Amino acid sequence: MVLSNAGSAQPSQVDKIVSTEWLAANLTRDKMRIIDVRNDVKDYWGGHIPGAVYFSPEAMRLSERGVPVMLMPPEALAIMLGKRGLTGRP
Numbered sequence: 234m235v236l237s238n239a240g241s242a243q244p245s246q247v248d249k250i251v252s253t254e255w256l257a258a259n260l261t262r263d264k265m266r267i268i269d270v271r272n273d274v275k276d277y278w279g280g281h282i283p284g285a286v287y288f289s290p291e292a293m294r295l296s297e298r299g300v301p302v303m304l305m306p307p308e309a310l311a312i313m314l315g316k317r318g319l320t321g322r323p
Contacts, residue, residue, distance in 0.1 A: 260284060266319050286317055 251259075259265060260283060267285040269277050277287040293310055297303045305313075314320075 256282070268314075268319065286319070288314070288317070 256267075260267075265284075267282050269281050269285040269287050270290050271277055271287075272290060274287055274289065277285075281287070292313065293305055294302045295305050295309075304310075
């Protein structure tokens with residue numbers, strides 16, 4: 234199951250979770266993006282949803298004021314995802 238806003242009536246709404254059947258039926262929709270977030274990239278290479286991009290959860294962490302493994306600010310995460318062609322725009 235994956236999070237999605239692809240079926241929302243309004244762009245600001247986020248559908249809760251979509252079924253695997255919905256995902257299979259909608260993989261070819263324009264602007265459909267799937268992010269595979271697993272700890273080990275080997276799992277991604279072993280098998281992933283067609284068209285999914287890998288994003289390591291560790292890439293979302295940084296050290297801030299000496300405190301390790303803090304999640305980066307949303308603005309920085311948006312920049313990283315944007316460089317992979319992912320945006321918050323429907």
